[in-house]
Amino acid sequence: MALAVHKYDAVVIGAGGAGMRCSLQLARAGLRVAVLSKVFPTRSHTVAAQGGIGASLGNMDEDNWHYHFYDTVKGSDWLGDQDAIEFMCREAPKVVYELEHMGMPFDRNPDGTIYQRPFGGHSANYGEKPVPRACAAADRTGHAMLHTLYQQNVKSNTTFFVEWMALDIIRDAEGDVVGVTALEMETGEMAIFHAKCVLFATGGAGRIFAASTNAFINTGDGLGMAARAGIPLEDMEFWQFHPTGVHNAGVLLTEGCRGEGAILRNKDGERFMERYAPKLKDLAPRDFVSRCMDQEIKEGRGCGPNGDYIALDLTHLGAETIMKRLPSVHEIGKNFANVDVIKEPIPVVPTIHYQMGGIPTSIHGQVVVPKGDNPASVINGLYAIGECSCVSVHGANRLGTNSLLDLLVFGRAAGNHLIATALSSKAFKPLPANAADYSLSRVAKLDSSTGGEYPQDVANDLRKSMQLHAGVFRTQKTMDEGVVQVLAIAERAENLSLKDKSKVFNTARIEALEVANLMEAAKATMVSAAARHESRGAHTVDDYGDTAEHPLGRNDDTWLKHTLWFSEGNRLAYKPVNMKPLTVDSIPLAKRTF
Amino acid sequence: MLTDLEVSKLRWRCRRGFLENDLILTRLLERRGANFSEAEHVQLLSLIALDDNDLWEIIAGRTEVFPEGAADMVATLRETRVTH
Numbered sequence: 001m002a003l004a005v006h007k008y009d010a011v012v013i014g015a016g017g018a019g020m021r022c023s024l025q026l027a028r029a030g031l032r033v034a035v036l037s038k039v040f041p042t043r044s045h046t047v048a049a050q051g052g053i054g055a056s057l058g059n060m061d062e063d064n065w066h067y068h069f070y071d072t073v074k075g076s077d078w079l080g081d082q083d084a085i086e087f088m089c090r091e092a093p094k095v096v097y098e099l100e101h102m103g104m105p106f107d108r109n110p111d112g113t114i115y116q117r118p119f120g121g122h123s124a125n126y127g128e129k130p131v132p133r134a135c136a137a138a139d140r141t142g143h144a145m146l147h148t149l150y151q152q153n154v155k156s157n158t159t160f161f162v163e164w165m166a167l168d169i170i171r172d173a174e175g176d177v178v179g180v181t182a183l184e185m186e187t188g189e190m191a192i193f194h195a196k197c198v199l200f201a202t203g204g205a206g207r208i209f210a211a212s213t214n215a216f217i218n219t220g221d222g223l224g225m226a227a228r229a230g231i232p233l234e235d236m237e238f239w240q241f242h243p244t245g246v247h248n249a250g251v252l253l254t255e256g257c258r259g260e261g262a263i264l265r266n267k268d269g270e271r272f273m274e275r276y277a278p279k280l281k282d283l284a285p286r287d288f289v290s291r292c293m294d295q296e297i298k299e300g301r302g303c304g305p306n307g308d309y310i311a312l313d314l315t316h317l318g319a320e321t322i323m324k325r326l327p328s329v330h331e332i333g334k335n336f337a338n339v340d341v342i343k344e345p346i347p348v349v350p351t352i353h354y355q356m357g358g359i360p361t362s363i364h365g366q367v368v369v370p371k372g373d374n375p376a377s378v379i380n381g382l383y384a385i386g387e388c389s390c391v392s393v394h395g396a397n398r399l400g401t402n403s404l405l406d407l408l409v410f411g412r413a414a415g416n417h418l419i420a421t422a423l424s425s426k427a428f429k430p431l432p433a434n435a436a437d438y439s440l441s442r443v444a445k446l447d448s449s450t451g452g453e454y455p456q457d458v459a460n461d462l463r464k465s466m467q468l469h470a471g472v473f474r475t476q477k478t479m480d481e482g483v484v485q486v487l488a489i490a491e492r493a494e495n496l497s498l499k500d501k502s503k504v505f506n507t508a509r510i511e512a513l514e515v516a517n518l519m520e521a522a523k524a525t526m527v528s529a530a531a532r533h534e535s536r537g538a539h540t541v542d543d544y545g546d547t548a549e550h551p552l553g554r555n556d557d558t559w560l561k562h563t564l565w566f567s568e569g570n571r572l573a574y575k576p577v578n579m580k581p582l583t584v585d586s587i588p589l590a591k592r593t594f
Numbered sequence: 595m596l597t598d599l600e601v602s603k604l605r606w607r608c609r610r611g612f613l614e615n616d617l618i619l620t621r622l623l624e625r626r627g628a629n630f631s632e633a634e635h636v637q638l639l640s641l642i643a644l645d646d647n648d649l650w651e652i653i654a655g656r657t658e659v660f661p662e663g664a665a666d667m668v669a670t671l672r673e674t675r676v677t678h
Contacts, residue, residue, distance in 0.1 A: 039609055047611035047646050143647045163606070185606065216609050216616045251614055331654040332614070335675050505602045 003181075003436050004191040008034040008159070009423055011180060011195040013166045013222060015041035017049075017142065017407035018386025019201030020149035020158075022365075025415025027156035031424055034193060035153070036164045036182055038217055038510075042146045045203050045215045046407065049142030050254035050328065051119060052134030053099075053408065054401030055092035059113045060132040065089045066584065067124055068133065072402060073587040075121045075285050076395025077537035077554065079235065079562070081578035082586055084391045087363045088402070088409045095408040096135050104148045105137050118259045121285035121399040127594070130283050132259075134401045139254055139328050141404065165510055166221060167439040169198065169229040169382065170431065177381035178429045180225070181439035185510060188503025190443065192436055196426050197381045197418060199365070200226070201411065204355035204387040205521035207459075210467040212352040213245055213252040222388035224517025226359045227524065228438075231369055231379065232564035232573065234390040235357035236521070237529035238538045240398055241472045243289040245351025247309040249336040253329050253348060255400045258282045260325050262314045264293065265345065266301035277594035284594045287397040287538045290350035294472055297349075304347060311345035318342075350472045354403060355521075356394040356538065357528075359384035360564065363391060365414030370564065375575035381429075383418075385410045392562065395577075396537020446512050452497035455512040462489050462515075466522055470529050476543040479530035486526040487570070490519045524565040531572055534559040551591040560589075596628040596635060604630075604638065611646040618653055622674045637667035 010026050012019045015037035026033045037044065056063040068089040073080055100106055100114065107115035116132040124131035137144035153160075163185040170179040170192070179194040205220025206212045223233055243264070244253040258264075264282055266272050276292045277284035284292075293310045296302060303311045314322055314329070319342045322330055333341040360368050362376065365385045371377035386407045393406055469482025496512045535544040535553030544553035561574040579586045596604070601623075608619035619642070630638065640661040641649060651657045653671045660668050 039611070042645050043609075043611040045611050048613070140647055143645065147645075213613060215612050216620075217611075249617070251617070327656070328650075331650075331656060335654055336614070336617075500598070500602075502598075505599055505606065507602045507606050510606070 004189070005194050005431070006034065006191060007194045007428065008032045009195065010197050010199060010418065011036065011193045012199045012201055013180065014044070014201035014203060014386070014388070015160065016044035016046040016201060016203055016386060017145055017149065017404060018411040019199070020146070020153055021408050021411030022199055022201060022385055022415045023158045024149060024153050024156060025412050026418060027153060027158040029419045034159045034161055036161045036166055036193070038163065038165050040162055041150050041160060044146060045218055046142045046146050048215060048252070049404050050139040051256045051259070052117060052136035052141050052401045053096055053404040054119065054122065054133050054399065055096040055135055055405065056089070056133060057093055057096065057114060057116060057135065059109060060116045061124060063124055063131050063133060065092065067126065067131065068092065068122070069581070070126050070587055071122055072393065072399055074127070074592060075397055075399040077397055077592050078395065078556070078560065078589050079392070079536060079577055080395030081392050082581040083578050084363050084393045086581040086584065088393050088405060091409045092405055095405070095412060099145065099148060099408065102148050102152050105144050106135055107137060117256060118283060119400045120255050120258060120280070120283045120289065122401070123280070127279070130280060134259065136256070139256060139326060145404065165513065166225065167442070167513065169225050170435045171229060172429055172432050175379065176429060177379060178431055179435065181436050183443070183513070185505055188506055190436065190439060192431065194428060194431055196423055196428055197383060199383040199385060199414060200359060200388050201386045202388045205518060206352055206355065208463060208466050208518050208522040208525065209352040209471065210463040211245065211250050213242055213250055214352070219514040219517050220388070220521035221514065221517045222359060222384060223524070224520040226367070226384070227520035227567035230566070230568065231359060231367060232566045233357060233524040234360040234562050234564055235392060235528070236355070236524035236565055237532050237563060238356035238396045239352055239470070239525065240286055240354040240356060240538050241290040241350035242353035243286055243293055243350050244312055244348040245353070246332060246336045247347035247349050250351050251332050251336045252351070252353065253312065253332060253346065254326070255286070257312065257314060257326060257329055260321065261317055262312055264289070265311045265313050266296045267303045267307065268301065272296055272301070280594045285397060285399060287540070288594060290472060291540055293350055309347040309349050312348045313345040314341045315343060315345065352471070354398055355387055356390070356396065356398055358388045358390040361389045361391050363413065364417035365389070365410050366417070370573060370575060383414045385414050396539060442516070446496065446498055446509060447501055449495070449497040452495035453492055454499070455496050455508065455515045458489060458493050458496065459515050459518060462486065462518060462522055465489060466525065470526055474529065474539070474541045476530070476533070476541060479526070479541070482526045483530045486522055490523055493519045520567055523567070523570060527570050527572065528563045528565050532559060532563065556589055596630050600635065601628050607642050614650055615646055615653070618671060618675050622671065625674070634667055634670070637664040640664050641667060641671070
């Protein structure tokens with residue numbers, strides 16, 4: 001079957017912040033760049049980011065990149081690679097000022113400098129006191145960023161393919177990546193994108209969980225494609241719970257609430273974070289706050305008739321501050337909790353928010369895999385950036401504001417790396433004869449399916465299982481049971497059926513293809529989690545509690561290493577954490593307290 | 595009454611960048627299925643062509659600025675928002 005072939009120097013999959021920052025860098029250098037997106041670019045999930053971009057500008061108080069570096073290493077519970085973290089924190093002011101010069105409407109101080117707000121986990125002088133480091137555009141930072149980048153991309157002649165879903169990576173006999181297959185929703189036709197390099201910027205897979213702050217589009221498509229192509233997924237057991245998801249809805253209340261002074265209270269009205277984190281209090285990192293909330297609920301101090309949530313109190317901030325600085329929080333209170341946050345606290349619970357793991361990469365965004373003695377051998381022609389990647393700057397837990405920063409720094413870095421390799425003068429490697437066969441067979445199987453289950457039924461069962469077995473409450477027993485259950489659900493997903501077999505805009509077919517990607521992300525998460533016999537960052541397991549030998553359950557002797565999960569055979573391998581920064585001394589291992 | 599193709603396109607374009615819009619629009623589509631008049635369909639298309647934050651401001655009732663002629667669908671979405 002002859003498919004249409006589109007030829008570009010670079011093909012970027014995903015049009016969120018990372019994808020568009022990268023495509024902009026490439027397009028400005030005169031390269032032919034295509035960006036494929038399931039949805040219109042400014043409707044990518046980056047639009048949901050409210051809080052800000054972390055950068056040590058020092059506009060409000062003394063700050064420097066090394067304080068930011070320290071906070072990020074500590075926040076990661078020492079699982080982050082210190083070379084990557086140094087790179088990100090040093091680059092941060094530069095990428096913020098670049099965005100400012102592109103027209104990003106940052107909030108301002110009276111003297112015209114960028115306003116910065118405090119955020120959980122960010123401190124001055126190595127944990128001494130909170131420091132305002134988040135550069136924001138009211139509570140629409142992601143929205144403003146996407147619009148700024150989209151406009152700049154249009155100006156620079158990036159070509160957008162909107163409502164296209166990438167299906168599979170095309171690798172040649174040497175294992176190099178030479179393109180992707182993709183499906184156009186409008187026609188239902190498949191095409192080949194032949195490229196000198198492919199960049200994944202597909203976001204996370206937050207929809208593998210039932211309670212999630214993620215939009216419905218976050219189905220881990222890049223992870224699925226990578227896993228099917230034999231590329232391992234790194235550290236997928238680490239998922240961040242946002243402390244303040246609206247109870248029973250999942251909708252996120254920005255951490256900016258607590259930055260502006262909101263307080264978490266238990267049923268007695270106590271500001272319980274003072275007990276757990278005397279210095280940072282409500283501004284301690286997300287995993288720490290989530291665990292404290294969990295502890296309060298488990299010990300019977302939760303709020304409400306069932307004692308199953310915590311109250312987030314903004315009432316003392318006053319109507320003017322709330323309406324000026326946190327208008328969306330006011331609306332969310334009204335619409336998803338039936339609460340006026342000016343007058344009464346809003347019920348919140350820890351909710352799945354961010355995927356720390358992903359496709360393993362170098363600091364230039366190159367996808368790297370173990371080969372012989374080398375734990376990080378480069379796959380030619382393939383890059384991954386943003387939430388779908390694991391570089392790893394977030395380690396076992398991400399600091400707030402470091403996600404938007406990650407998109408900008410590594411989107412730009414991947415672009416620069418490709419430009420430095422003189423991509424424009426490189427020849428296209430030929431496509432293999434069977435370039436699209438695998439994708440065609442996957443789609444043909446769906447189109448001829450009969451008698452199987454519907455994609456959404458299987459996906460819903462997966463989400464329920466993941467929530468139960470790999471949620472904020474983890475025990476070794478539930479995780480082990482989860483492995484068995486998730487693998488059984490994955491088998492069911494091999495035999496999906498479609499009611500509608502039409503080609504044009506067949507959303508059921510798209511959803512079935514998404515389910516295949518969700519399954520890979522879920523298996524990686526469940527298997528990696530059950531195998532890690534310790535507590536670290538967001539991976540907190542009741543069985544591995546605080547002991548003298550392993551403070552807070554963290555076992556550095558055995559588990560200071562990155563997990564690599566391979567889809568084939570559900571195999572696990574491990575690789576060392578890079579404790580050596582680029583130019584400064586390592587931040588030595590320490591107990592993570594606040 | 596919408597065609598199957600129109601329903602499919604609507605379903606996909608109601609996939610949004612953030613969860614709030616996903617939840618309200620999905621609630622609407624689940625309740626109504628294909629039961630939209632042509633006028634309602636046109637109005638809904640004009641609204642979902644907006645950016646997510648702008649759409650949410652309208653749904654949440656923070657602004658009365660919305661595409662011309664879309665008042666009825668705005669009222670429907672706001673009703674969908676508050677009737678859980």
